[in-house]
Amino acid sequence: MVRPGGRSARVQAAVHTAVRELEAEVGRDALTVPLIAQRAGVTPSTIYRRWGALTELLSDVAVERLRPDTAPGDHGGLASDLAAWAEQFLDEMSSPAGRAYIRDALLGDPDGSNAGRCSAYAADQVDVILTRAAERGEDTPAVETVMDRVVSPLMYRILFRPAGLGAAYARGLVVGLLEGDSAGN
Amino acid sequence: MVRPGGRSARVQAAVHTAVRELEAEVGRDALTVPLIAQRAGVTPSTIYRRWGALTELLSDVAVERLRPDTAPGDHGGLASDLAAWAEQFLDEMSSPAGRAYIRDALLGDPDGSNAGRCSAYAADQVDVILTRAAERGEDTPAVETVMDRVVSPLMYRILFRPAGLGAAYARGLVVGLLEGDSAGN
CATH class of the missing domain: 1.10.357.10 (Tetracycline Repressor, domain 2)
Incomplete structure (x- = not known):
């Protein structure tokens, strides 16, 4: 679990927000890890280390959006x-x-x-x-x-x-x- | 629908067989359209025209395998x-x-x-x-x-x-x- 307010939680929030914004701006099929990293203000390797790959990051964001x-x-x-x-x-x-x-x-x-x-x-x-x-x-x-x-x-x-x-x-x-x-x- | 025995059915059978063989040999994650086309004896553009993309071809093959x-x-x-x-x-x-x-x-x-x-x-x-x-x-x-x-x-x-x-x-x-x-x- 991610401790609320910690660095890990801030990275997660920034990356999720970047995905949602970029999805609205450029469309889901144009998303790439470098693009998301740049928008979120983190390095691509931060994303790869934490989520493994783009499909896993998108899966994580999707679950958050399905949360009632x-x-x-x-x-x-x-x-x-x-x-x-x-x-x-x-x-x-x-x-x-x-x-x-x-x-x-x-x-x-x-x-x-x-x-x-x-x-x-x-x-x-x-x-x-x-x-x-x-x-x-x-x-x-x-x-x-x-x-x-x-x-x-x-x-x-x-x-x-x-x-x-x-x-x-x-x-x-x-x-x-x-x-x-x-x-x- | 594909007419049995026609050219379209032969292409489908060859491509499906190529996917199944290559999946067993190199694994699913190493599959590419050019690799499959070469094994099936068709051009990559034949595959793209008919299936659109690799994920769609794999979807088609998967459904065939789920057929009782x-x-x-x-x-x-x-x-x-x-x-x-x-x-x-x-x-x-x-x-x-x-x-x-x-x-x-x-x-x-x-x-x-x-x-x-x-x-x-x-x-x-x-x-x-x-x-x-x-x-x-x-x-x-x-x-x-x-x-x-x-x-x-x-x-x-x-x-x-x-x-x-x-x-x-x-x-x-x-x-x-x-x-x-x-x-x-």
Whole structure:
């Protein structure tokens, strides 16, 4: 882990900012390590030492952009909270920017740790929703069950099978999950 | 579509064979378009014209390798057919080679058509299993339900959340799906 405020954290912030700025200015395909280093005020070897290669740096930046910046909305009940979250998750991940970040996150990620961070963000959001529902006294499925029944089909279809994807599909996954639960599954 | 036996099909076969041979000989990271062209007996511009870039060619080769070469086994019943298929699918896709092919298939695939072919292979296999079960007189879920409940969680976890993945998990997805169905879902 990077200590906040230390030199390592400052380098990371400067390099991430340089990537985001240059992506907007010259486009993703024109990015190079020397260009990013110059903008960030570090040497190229600092980047190579820390990230290994451009694809790994882009993967790291993509994961940061996939990090949710707000807690899931409170709509008063588990069904509505999960449905609203699933719709928003689908919207963000299936947008052109979302798809590009998912691809970048997977691509420069030989050991799978960046993909694991993306998944942990989703699981954390689901956990907030389930904890809130449990505090209201509602019956709740397990986090991993929601990952299987809602998050997995959304991500699978975004990446592999996009026909028919939409808000109604996302809501249907939540309804199917919660009906199954009330029937004893 | 490529007409079988035509010049286009011969070029495709020669180039795919060259990629597979060179991958085994020099490793994936040493592959270049000129190297592949030389081995396949075509000009580099033939490859660029047809595939656009190396990542797209590798994506095409990866999808071919992910194509199932046998029909799903017949174990006498829907539950055992689906469980055996899910275990085998997990085995193949989560192997180092399988993961590399999935990554290659996704990465050199700007329009998503190669990822769509991978998903269609899985859906076709599931369809064979469900059709056979229906012919036996068994109740069967829809193909898309099996994609959501079995294929999606397996692929999501292979790519994003591998902790706990294994044959027992794959079988559990099938049991959960079929129990839900018998309860009216």
